[in-house]
Structure formats: structure tokens, C-alpha cells
Amino acid sequence: MDGLQTLRRAAFTFPAIDNHAHGLLLESHRDAIPFEALFEAEGDAMNDVPFTVPAFQAVTQMGKVLGLTEPSWDDIKRVRSETGYTKLCEVYMTPTKIAGLLLDDGLGGVAEMAHDWTWHARFGCKVWRVVRIETSAEDILVDIMKRGDTLTLASFADEYTKMLIDNASREEVVAFKSIACYRSGLDISLSDLDEDVEACLSTISAQFAEKSTVRLAHKPLNDYLVRICLKVAARYNKPVQFHTGLGDKSITLTRSSPAHMQPLIAANPETTFVLLHSSYPYTRDAGYLTLVYSNVFLDFGEIFPAISGHGQRAVIRQMFETAPTNKILWSTDGHWFPESYYLGSSQSRQGLFTVLSEMVQGEELTEKQAAAIVENLLFHNSNRVYQLKLDVPNW
Numbered sequence: 001m002d003g004l005q006t007l008r009r010a011a012f013t014f015p016a017i018d019n020h021a022h023g024l025l026l027e028s029h030r031d032a033i034p035f036e037a038l039f040e041a042e043g044d045a046m047n048d049v050p051f052t053v054p055a056f057q058a059v060t061q062m063g064k065v066l067g068l069t070e071p072s073w074d075d076i077k078r079v080r081s082e083t084g085y086t087k088l089c090e091v092y093m094t095p096t097k098i099a100g101l102l103l104d105d106g107l108g109g110v111a112e113m114a115h116d117w118t119w120h121a122r123f124g125c126k127v128w129r130v131v132r133i134e135t136s137a138e139d140i141l142v143d144i145m146k147r148g149d150t151l152t153l154a155s156f157a158d159e160y161t162k163m164l165i166d167n168a169s170r171e172e173v174v175a176f177k178s179i180a181c182y183r184s185g186l187d188i189s190l191s192d193l194d195e196d197v198e199a200c201l202s203t204i205s206a207q208f209a210e211k212s213t214v215r216l217a218h219k220p221l222n223d224y225l226v227r228i229c230l231k232v233a234a235r236y237n238k239p240v241q242f243h244t245g246l247g248d249k250s251i252t253l254t255r256s257s258p259a260h261m262q263p264l265i266a267a268n269p270e271t272t273f274v275l276l277h278s279s280y281p282y283t284r285d286a287g288y289l290t291l292v293y294s295n296v297f298l299d300f301g302e303i304f305p306a307i308s309g310h311g312q313r314a315v316i317r318q319m320f321e322t323a324p325t326n327k328i329l330w331s332t333d334g335h336w337f338p339e340s341y342y343l344g345s346s347q348s349r350q351g352l353f354t355v356l357s358e359m360v361q362g363e364e365l366t367e368k369q370a371a372a373i374v375e376n377l378l379f380h381n382s383n384r385v386y387q388l389k390l391d392v393p394n395w
Contacts, residue, residue: 004357010371011353014060015393016345017100017382020130020177020241020276020301022107022335023114027085032113033336035077038343039306040248044272048071053123053308058343065091065342076099080339093123096345099379099393101125102167103242103387107130107335110351114336126390128174131167133229134183134222136147138214145208153198157228162344168236172390175274176233177241178226184219185255186244188226188264196220225391226264239272239385241299243285245279246306256290257282265293274386283315287323297385298323300329300377304347305340312351319357325373331384 025032036046039054049055050073063071066079080088102116121127138161144151167173180188200221208214216222233240244258258275258281265273273293278300279286291297303315319328332344356370365373383390 001302004360005279007360007367007371007374008353010374011349011356013395014375014378015097015099015395016330016378017390018096018125018303018332018334018344019096019274019382019386020100020104020299020331020333021101021330021341022104023117023120024089024334024338025114025336029113030085031058031081035080035337036329038340040246045249053310054305054363057309057347058305058339061343061346062339065095068143076271081359083196084222089123089232089338092292092342096123096341097395098123098125098332098345100388100390101127101257102130102174102331102382103127106135106177108135112345113290126384126388128339128388129167129170129172130175130177130393131164132177132179132194133164133225134179134216136163136167137225138151138216141204141214141216142208145205145214151201151205153194160225161228161232162163163199164226164232165236168232173238174388175239175241176229177243177276178229179243180222180226181243181245181256182250183217184222185252185256186242186260189220189223189262190263192224196211197224219316228343230264233272234268237272237387239274239292239297241274241276243277244275245277245282246302247277250349254257255283256257259285262289264288265296269295271295272297274299274329274385276331278315278319280307280315282356283318284321287319287321290323290327297327297329297381299331300348301344302333304332305343306344309347309351313318313355316351316355320359326376328377329385332376349378 022178034046041049041051055073057199059071059073059076068075103118117127137160140163173237197220200218203218204214229240245256248334258279274297275286276299280303286298289296300319303312332341334344335342352374359365360367360370
């Protein structure tokens with residue numbers, strides 16, 4: 001891959017807008033989450049993470065940043081624990097060249113263990129919020145029940161809708177996000193009987209009375225929340241991000257393909273849908289939807305570093321099979337650890353360069369076209385879709 005300096009410069013130096021990520025841990029909680037959670041494993045499965053090819057790849061790359069020669073997983077963990085947290089964040093965040101950052105601050109544990117979304121501007125980027133609808137709805141339900149008010153569908157729907165409108169009116173909020181994929185699947189219904197939704201609220205009331213907590217995993221109610229959000233989002237021209245594809249083990253994988261969403265997408269042509277996480281392993285499904293529906297966009301993130309380099313390049317190739325390149329958005333899905341941002345950035349840039357170089361050498365694209373694709377994916381597409389009005393920094 002000699003030459004191709006224009007493409008190389010775009011792939012490795014052009015500023016980026018990270019259209020989906022989460023907060024970094026507070027220094028006081030830097031060890032609250034096992035480092036193996038960098039990948040999607042949980043519980044005992046974390047013991048096997050260091051033996052995956054993605055982990056081998058990540059260890060090599062993190063070792064170079066830390067100045068280590070052929071480190072092991074344990075070496076990386078030891079050195080990161082010995083490094084001052086401010087320095088650790090800087091050494092991994094600075095090379096990402098992230099100019100804009102869209103933070104979903106509704107991830108479980110963020111409020112207690114992670115920095116506020118505004119804190120992340122210290123890395124030289126402009127920061128906006130993404131509002132997670134299920135978490136916000138849970139907060140509303142808890143508040144209603146703590147007040148001792150009667151929980152009715154009408155009262156809850158009113159407060160939930162007001163919350164959506166309030167956030168949609170805020171300049172710092174540029175999108176909503178749904179994790180229906182985790183909670184009840186992406187086969188989101190277009191309508192439900194009121195009595196079915198009300199039955200879910202009765203179940204939630206009983207759950208709160210017993211455990212003083214609420215977790216929305218009741219399909220009629222979860223689908224109801226999504227439908228209301230889509231209407232408000234369309235009215236205020238805010239995209240709605242959907243977790244699709246891979247995640248932790250609470251996902252039912254067979255219900256995580258965005259193909260299940262086709263009726264919902266068709267029924268809401270005025271709403272902008274962003275399919276997150278490359279929809280892996282359903283990338284081709286997502287690419288097709290992005291091609292045939294003008295209101296659907298495809299994010300490619302989380303696969304860096306969750307899957308091997310070979311797998312990452314395969315996903316990028318599948319993405320390019322059908323998805324219009326002006327509708328593909330980049331993200332790190334960075335979460336908890338600064339390493340997640342670094343790996344998400346460095347691996348995706350390398351993957352884009354490798355795949356597009358092959359396409360240039362195969363005379364499928366000119367180098368100029370390939371470089372423009374990179375710049376659009378990394379920056380311009382998100383800048384347009386989320387109406388960020390961010391100038392390309394002169395770094």
C-alpha cells in the first residue's frame with residue numbers, strides 16, 4: 001500500500017465527530033469496573049477475554065502507547081493502575097483527534113461513577129448530550145411513585161412527553177437513544193392496547209413496592225415509549241439512535257437485527273433513525289435499510305475493539321456493499337476507560353485505510369473519492385445529520 005498519501009492523511013489525521021459514546025470513570029472509581037469490560041463479557045466470562053484475538057490486538061496497541069514491548073494483558077493492567085489518571089486519560093484521548101463528542105449519559109452507573117458529560121470538553125472537543133429514553137422514563141416512574149401519586153397511563157404519558165419536549169428544546173441535546181434492543185427486542189409494534197400498557201404499569205408498581213427500583217423490560221410499555229419518542233423527535237428534528245446488534249448477554253441476539261424495525265421505519269418517514277454499532281452481525285441488514293429508506297443512517301462503532309481486525313475489515317466491506325457513504329456515521333462507543341476511545345479511533349482509522357486502499361488499487365474508487373469518503377464518515381456526515389454546525393478544526 002505504498003503511496004496513497006492523500007488517503008493516508010485523511011484516514012489517520014482528519015478530525016472526527018464521535019456520534020455515540022459514554023462518560024469516563026471518575027478517578028475515585030477508576031477501578032470500579034473490571035478492565036475486561038472493555039469487551040462485552042460479563043461475570044465469569046471475563047476470565048476468557050485475554051485469550052481472544054481482539055484482546056491480543058488491543059494489548060499490542062495499548063502497549064505501544066505505554067512504551068511496553070510485547071506486553072501481556074496483566075502487564076497492561078499493572079501499568080495503567082500505576083499511571084496517574086489524568087495522564088492516562090490524556091495519553092489515550094489526545095491521539096483520537098475527536099473534535100465533537102455526542103455522549104449518552106444514561107448508561108447504568110454513569111451518574112454514580114462517571115464524569116458529567118460537560119467534563120469531557122477538556123480534551124479539546126465540543127460535547128453534546130444524547131438522551132436515553134428508557135432511563136429517563138424509569139426516573140419519571142420512580143418520581144411518581146415516591147411522591148405517592150397514583151400511577152396511571154395518562155399521568156405517566158404526560159410527564160414522559162413533557163420530558164421529551166423539554167430535552168428536544170435544549171441546544172445541548174442533539175439526539176435521543178433507545179435501548180429497546182436490550183429490554184424487549186427490536187420487533188417494536190406499531191400499536192398496543194391501552195390495557196396492555198396499563199398492565200405493564202401495574203407490574204412496575206408492584207416491582208417498585210418490593211424492591212424500590214424500576215427496570216423497564218415490558219414489551220408493550222417499551223414499544224409505547226419508542227412510538228411517543230419518534231413523534232416528538234420528528235417534530236423537533238432530532239435523530240433517534242437505536243442500539244442494534246451486539247451487546248452484553250442481556251440481549252436476545254435473534255431480536256437485535258434492525259430488519260425487525262422495517263415496519264417502524266416505514267411508518268415514521270419524518271423521523272431520522274440511526275442504527276448503532278454497525279448492527280453487527282447484521283451489518284448487511286442495516287446497509288440495506290440505509291439504502292432504501294432516506295431517513296435511516298448507519299453508525300459504525302463498537303466493533304472497534306470488540307471484534308478482531310479481520311472481522312472489522314469484513315464489517316467495513318459489508319457496510320460499503322450497499323449503504324450510501326453520505327449516510328454512514330462514525331463512533332467509538334467509548335465507555336468507562338480512555339483506552340476504549342483510543343482503540344475505537346485507531347482501529348477504525350486503520351480499517352478504513354486498509355479497505356479503501358484495496359478498493360483504490362482495484363480501481364473501484366479513485367484516491368480522491370476514497371479520501372472524501374473517509375472525511376465524510378469521520379466528520380461531515382454527523383455534522384450534517386445532528387446539525388452541529390461544527391467547523392473542521394485546523395489541527
